[in-house]
Amino acid sequence: MASVKALTDLTLRDLWREVKDPATLWGDISRETTRAVKNLLENRMHDELADYLRAGRYVRLRSRRGHRNGSYYRRLTTTYGTIPDLEIPRSRDGRFRPSVVDRYQQRTAQVDTLIRAVFLGGVSTRQVGAILAPLLDDTISASTVSTVTKTLDRAVDAYHRRPLLDTSTYLFLDAVSLRVKTPDGTRRRLVLVAYGITTTGQRELLDYRLVRQEGQGTWEAFLTTLACRGLIGSRLQLITTDGQRGLHTALDLVYPHVPRQACWVYVLRNVAQQLRVRDRERCLHLARRIYQARDRATAERALQQWVRAWRRVAPKAVACLLRDWExxxxxxxxxxxxxxxxxxxxxxxxxxxxxxxxxxxxxxxTNTASCERIVFAIASATNKRWEGR
Known part of the structure; x- marks a missing residue:
């Protein structure tokens, strides 16, 4: 006959043997946690109602402010699971408002934060609900996800309007293409981006702007906005671009006196397109010696040597590089x-x-607003990661 241990003698190993199905243990814990949260919220609301009425249940006092009027039930989704029947008490005058649950609230603020985080992680609105369903024990519809993420619009607007410090010594300007649905079908939209490095070496994504096409007008409007918000360019030493002509025309108007650097990656990419495949590796290897030179004079001599070596073999490639050599x-x-x-x-x-x-x-x-939210999230996360570096 097996001996029975005293309760005080039981070890963790002994208690674990009492678990009949370890595979369902976490499910049981989750349900118990949800039940505990439900009891906690309901008890809190009943206590608040007692304070509001200045009298507990079944207490008859002349000083009481009113009477109870039963309760109603609401489905509430929390990060601990979904409570299908949360009891919310009410007063007869209809003015009692519990602090733990707002009127018409069906999700806690933490759930909304979780929805935004998953959406900003790159998950589409239709897939967010399916991903969170096992965790929340509830299905979040695509329309709910859209409603929750729309709260980011105010943060996006504040980001575009915030003042800028005129501390950047280097400014980088470029654009990236994204696909956006419009009433006349899916169209490509460009995101103009400004990136700066301050006098202390701090990096920052200054701003971005979603536009239909890249040209002088869009770049001029974007750069003018940066200048009006504080980036007047008094400390700018260099502006690096991909050589887009509309951008340079806009720079002539907004930052006319700041030197400009053409991106070597873009230029060499264009040079490679003018070369025969068998010549590309050797030609580009020699071209890279130009910007690897120890000073400008040495770089100019390396450029002259490269031009003499390739002018007859690849005249179009040489012309492509010489177009922006300064x-x-x-x-x-x-x-x-x-x-x-x-x-x-x-x-x-x-x-x-x-x-x-x-x-x-x-x-x-699905629209330009959703595109703005994602780019804003990436910009904010990037700036936060760079803080103090």
């Missing part, structure tokens, strides 16, 4: 420690890769 060497005016990061737009391209990664599962955005 802008390609503008980075030599900056301190040597900054040459590597200011001669290309690679810094802003890393942000674009993150935007593409987060938006790829969505295929396309």
């Amino acid at each position: 802008a390609l060497l503008a980075f030599y005016h900056a301190p040597a420690r900054d040459w590597r990061r200011v001669r290309t737009t690679n810094a802003i391209e890393r942000v674009f890769r993150e935007i593409r990664r987060r938006t790829r599962p969505m295929t396309c955005f």
Whole structure:
């Protein structure tokens, strides 16, 4: 006959043997947690009603402010699970408002935060509910997700309107293309992005703007907004771009006296398109020696040598590089420690890769507002990650 241990002698191993089905243990814990939360909220609301009436249940006092009027039930989704029948007491005068649950509230603030986080992680509105269903024990509809994420619109507007400090020494400008649904079908929209490096070396995504097409008008409006908000360019030493002509025309109007650096990655990519496949590796290897030179004079000599070597073999490739040769060497005016990061737009391209990664599962955005929210989330997360670096 097996001996029975005293309760005080039981170990954790002994208690674990009492669990008949370990596979369902966490489900049981979840249900018990939801039940405990339900009891906690209901007891809290009954106590608040007693304070409001200045009298407990079945207490007859002349000083009481009113009487109870039964209760009603509401479905409430929490991060601990869904409570299908939360009892909410009410007063006869109809003025009692419990602090734990607002009028018409069906989800806690933490659930809304979780929905926004999943959406900003790149999950489409139709898939958010399916992903969260096992955790919340409830189905979140696509319309609910859209309603919750619309609360980001105020934050997006504040981001576009916030004042900018005129502390940037380097400014990077580029654009990324995204697919957005419109009344006349799916169309590509461009996101203009401004990225700055301050006098202390702090990086920041200054702003972005969703536009129909990239040109002088859109860039001029975007840059003018930056200047009006505080980025007048008094400390700017260099502006790095991909060489888009409309952008340069806009820069002539907004920041006319700031030197410009042409992105070496874009230029060499265009040069490669003018080369025969068998010549590309050798030609581009020699071209890279130009920006790897120790000073501008050495870089100019390397450029002359490259031109002499390839003018007859690939005249179009040589013409492509010579078109912007002065802008390609503008980075030599900056301190040597900054040459590597200011001669290309690679810094802003890393942000674009993150935007593409987060938006790829969505295929396309249902409207421009949803596109704004995602880009804002990435910009905010990026700036927060860069703080103090």
